[in-house]
Amino acid sequence: MNPTSDNFFERVYIVARKIPYGKVTSYGAIAKVLGAARSARMVGWAMNAAHTLEDVPAHRVVNRNGLLTGKHHFDGTNLMQQLLENEGIQVKDNQIVDFKKVFWQPEMEHH
DNA sequence: AAGGTGACCGGCC
DNA sequence: TGGCCGGCCACCT
Numbered sequence: 734m735n736p737t738s739d740n741f742f743e744r745v746y747i748v749a750r751k752i753p754y755g756k757v758t759s760y761g762a763i764a765k766v767l768g769a770a771r772s773a774r775m776v777g778w779a780m781n782a783a784h785t786l787e788d789v790p791a792h793r794v795v796n797r798n799g800l801l802t803g804k805h806h807f808d809g810t811n812l813m814q815q816l817l818e819n820e821g822i823q824v825k826d827n828q829i830v831d832f833k834k835v836f837w838q839p840e841m842e843h844h
Numbered sequence: 845a846a847g848g849t850g851a852c853c854g855g856c857c
Numbered sequence: 858t859g860g861c862c863g864g865c866c867a868c869c870t
Contacts, residue, residue, distance in 0.1 A: 760852050764865095771865050773852035778867065780851055796852065803851030813851095 741769070745779040746786065748839050752793040755820045756837035757829060759797050766839040781806055792816040799832030 748763050760776040769775070776794070780803060783789040792813045796802045804813040804827065814824045823830035 761854090764852080769865085771853075771863095774850065774865060775852090775867075777851035791851080794851075797854090801851090806851060 741767070741775060742779045742782060745776055746783060746789050749783070749789050749791070749794060751839070752790055752837055755822060756835055757793045757795055757799070757817070757822065758837045758839055760794060761797050762839050763794065766841060777803065795829060799829035801827045801829075
């Protein structure tokens with residue numbers, strides 16, 4: 734963790750921790766709710782850095798099409814998929830089945 | 845110290 | 858259907 738990334742990363746983690754069990758969201762959706770719609774790549778980078786943090790469910794973040802684009806960053810070949818399936822989320826060909834139904838829309842922080 | 849590289853996305857053709 | 862581009866920005870040569 735370095736001083737420049739801390740703030741944004743921490744805000745990413747706050748949102749990510751809210752993703753309900755059995756649901757998923759996207760990098761872009763997190764970026765958007767943080768007011769940085771064009772910084773989805775940074776959300777991906779934040780997930781990468783979050784790997785050591787147990788309380789951030791990085792496996793529940795996929796790309797805009799429900800594709801498991803981050804799977805290679807988990808230990809083993811299929812850990813991300815297995816974690817999702819453990820929550821009742823079906824995955825076929827690296828793709829979330831019924832993506833719209835299990836998609837969780839991050840909410841605006843209002844205050 | 846400059847340039848390449850992404851766990852991305854929307855627009856465009 | 859599929860590919861390319863520009864924007865984004867921290868990291869790594």
